[in-house]
Amino acid sequence: AQSVTQLDSQVPVFEEAPVELRCNYSSSVSVYLFWYVQYPNQGLQLLLKYLSGSTLVKGINGFEAEFNKSQTSFHLRKPSVHISDTAEYFCAVSDHSNDMRFGAGTRLTVKP
Amino acid sequence: DTGVSQNPRHKITKRGQNVTFRCDPISEHNRLYWYRQTLGQGPEFLTYFQNEAQLEKSRLLSDRFSAERPKGSFSTLEIQRTEQGDSAMYLCASSYSTRRGNTIYFGEGSWLTVV
Numbered sequence: 090a091q092s093v094t095q096l097d098s099q100v101p102v103f104e105e106a107p108v109e110l111r112c113n114y115s116s117s118v119s120v121y122l123f124w125y126v127q128y129p130n131q132g133l134q135l136l137l138k139y140l141s142g143s144t145l146v147k148g149i150n151g152f153e154a155e156f157n158k159s160q161t162s163f164h165l166r167k168p169s170v171h172i173s174d175t176a177e178y179f180c181a182v183s184d185h186s187n188d189m190r191f192g193a194g195t196r197l198t199v200k201p
Numbered sequence: 202d203t204g205v206s207q208n209p210r211h212k213i214t215k216r217g218q219n220v221t222f223r224c225d226p227i228s229e230h231n232r233l234y235w236y237r238q239t240l241g242q243g244p245e246f247l248t249y250f251q252n253e254a255q256l257e258k259s260r261l262l263s264d265r266f267s268a269e270r271p272k273g274s275f276s277t278l279e280i281q282r283t284e285q286g287d288s289a290m291y292l293c294a295s296s297y298s299t300r301r302g303n304t305i306y307f308g309e310g311s312w313l314t315v316v
Contacts, residue, residue, distance in 0.1 A: 093243075123304075123305075125307070130310075130312075131309050131310070132205075132207075132292055132307040132308050132309040132310045133244070133292070133294075133307040134307070135304060135305075135306065138304055179243050179244070181243075189234075189246065189305060190246075191243030191244050191245075192243050193241070193242055193243050194241070194242070194243050
């Protein structure tokens with residue numbers, strides 16, 4: 090069975106600072122990895138995904154993530170955050186089945 | 202592409218009443234999913250359809266829950282005899298299955314409050 094652990098439930102950061110949101114996964118098979126963002130009272134929006142190929146994946150809004158198979162990690166990064174990046178971020182994993190598992194989420198708060 | 206559409210967006214109901222949520226997926230997507238999300242948690246898988254066939258159900262989906270996708274297009278999720286523990290956001294999502302994995306696109310969710 091696959092699972093996802095988001096290591097930080099809350100990450101406060103000042104505007105224009107860099108940020109890293111950590112995600113570790115476990116799976117016995119090859120996986121596909123995703124990061125979603127959720128703004129208050131809204132559904133989830135796909136930020137980026139890793140299916141295969143280059144381990145550095147670039148997404149929307151200036152976010153990127155790096156797949157590290159040896160460390161079973163898929164950390165999300167942004168070099169300079171904005172107030173508008175304040176949201177809940179979810180890491181998710183799926184294999185060749187249809188069971189996408191989500192982490193508990195990381196609340197990113199960007200302060201002025 | 203209008204995205205995944207859900208309605209109603211919010212529903213307040215008394216305990217014991219039945220509620221139904223509707224989901225219209227992205228038109229070319231053959232897979233449709235239902236998830237439940239409670240405050241402070243990530244979405245939890247409930248069930249999914251491939252076209253009109255319901256292929257998987259989570260153990261979270263008790264007998265009071267039923268989902269249908271009669272013509273392989275829109276889907277409904279009905280909760281009978283609602284309980285306070287059913288209060289959550291119900292997320293619908295859709296995807297087009299490929300060998301390289303599915304990218305699942307979510308709707309904005311339907312909030313249920315059982316009082």
